[in-house]
């Protein structure tokens with residue numbers, strides 16, 4: 001879709017501007033779905049955890065990112081820092097030397113620089129990796145192998161179900177159309193512990209650790225989905241998943257003062273030790289079955305809304321614990337001005353694909 005067609009294409013705006021909701025709701029007068037088409041690949045729909053979570057947060061946000069391919073142009077230093085850390089860990093887990101992994105990470109930050117005033121600098125990333133290795137050097141685990149090498153950044157796409165759509169946008173009942181739905185993603189790592197149990201590992205860079213972080217990870221649909229995929233790939237369920245968390249906040253000023261007062265580097269070492277936290281979560285088949293049912297129900301809900309030509313807005317997500325939604329300024333405009341704003345230089349094309357996941 002070029003810019004021109006996108007700006008013109010907004011029949012929904014005309015309906016809402018005219019407050020003619022009743023007309024809009026009457027299927028008989030609707031001739032064209034105002035929503036962009038679903039991004040099908042050879043007739044199939046590929047869904048990953050990012051798509052699912054954006055839908056759950058707000059369907060309007062999902063539309064802007066995944067159907068119109070727009071994302072905010074402002075820098076995302078936390079995401080970019082996480083991508084650099086993931087890059088280095090990937091090479092280490094594939095058996096490359098530390099210096100090679102660090103060189104690859106440095107190259108990442110040359111290609112996608114961090115803002116100069118952000119504490120998550122390339123130097124901070126390098127120190128994080130060096131301290132991470134030191135911190136975990138006694139952990140006993142073995143990277144699992146696949147026929148293509150180590151089970152590291154393992155991409156997958158497995159069929160979840162067939163959705164049958166039997167309703168045209170104009171309300172006519174048609175021959176049912178089959179849309180195969182694939183769940184896809186990339187598993188960071190799979191390992192075997194010393195006791196022979198197998199686990200999925202997910203690296204998480206985060207600005208906050210602690211109880212709330214653990215609560216969030218315990219309920220993670222992403223991790224259940226990856227356990228489901230692991231079973232598809234290997235034939236058996238892992239014992240669970242390990243969240244390998246790396247906190248990325250800046251060193252507090254007090255640490256330097258304490259080091260000076262104690263004439264020792266111990267306060268700094270202590271602070272770094274608190275930056276790393278690995279937590280295992282066991283999983284069983286019942287939880288995976290529930291994830292599967294739940295995911296299918298949410299995708300059917302998404303397709304239902306698409307076939308009815310309107311995605312609801314979830315205003316409870318407009319302003320949240322991480323600040324304002326990236327589309328806040330778009331949704332604050334009158335409906336007919338929003339396409340123009342999305343095409344402005346405040347937004348860029350979203351190059352995300354299901355197999356190139358954000359890494360935060």
Ligand code: SF4
Pocket residue numbers: 057058059060061313314315317318325326327328329331
């Ligand atoms: S600003 Fe609110 S309504 Fe708009 S996309 Fe974001 S969460 Fe949805």
